[in-house]
Amino acid sequence: MTRIISAFAIGLVFGIGILVSGMANPAKVLNFFDIAGTWDPSLAFVMGGALIVTAIGFRLVLSRSHPLLAGGFSLPTKRDIDVRLLGGAAIFGVGWGIAGFCPGGVVPALGLGRPEPAIFVAALVAGMLIVRLIETARTRAAPSAG
């Protein structure tokens, strides 16, 4: 139960940060990328503020033997920069540029009670499920290839 309450409270701080920063506002996000037009450089300050705090904070936290409420740290182990990673990131960027929402930006926007964030999230989940179906079909078609 402590884990659930902590996760909720930390998610709340994260969500407030997203809202205050402007990341939940597609008009602001799209203007950040529109250097040739109505450029709004604000989001560089979001990235800067978040990165400085996280870079220092992670150093302090990861020097401990384990987290407060879990047995160990779950850190990504993949090291390879491959087509899957870069292709996926490229597709994500195209979608972000079309809609103006990213996953972190849209979740707090859901709480505003407007229809657009819900429409985007439904489509986002559909995209994730499409990939799972493709990957399941692939694994079944070639079980030995892994």
Place this chain on the structure above:
Amino acid sequence: MTEFTPVLSATGGILIGLASVMLMAALGRIAGISGMIGGLLPPVTAGEWGWRLAFLAGMIAAPVVLLAATGSMPVIEVPSSTGMLVIGGILVGIGVSYGSGCTSGHGVCGMARLSARSIAATLTFMLTTGVTVFVIRHVIGG
């Protein structure tokens, strides 16, 4: 036009950073929002469902808490049409699944850990987002 808000944006960024550090300190997990949403979909890993749902619920509660604290709801503006939201959403869902993350997981947590994968992914999606916005606003729209 949107107003340039360096102080608010930096403050928001600091809160995002603090929350990312707190999640690592408490549960030992990367604050990647696409990973949390994906982790709620089948097949789910036992024991990983509850905290993800709670974190996302906390994020969804953020506007109401801000309203209670400041007296006003944050205002957003969505320039994209419904069709664009659907197409964009599907592409984001596919992209983050293959790319193993988004702005939060790669752009903040991964970059802060100096992960080469996250730096490569972040540079890639920032570039394609910029090109997409340019094409939509200045090639098609212009």
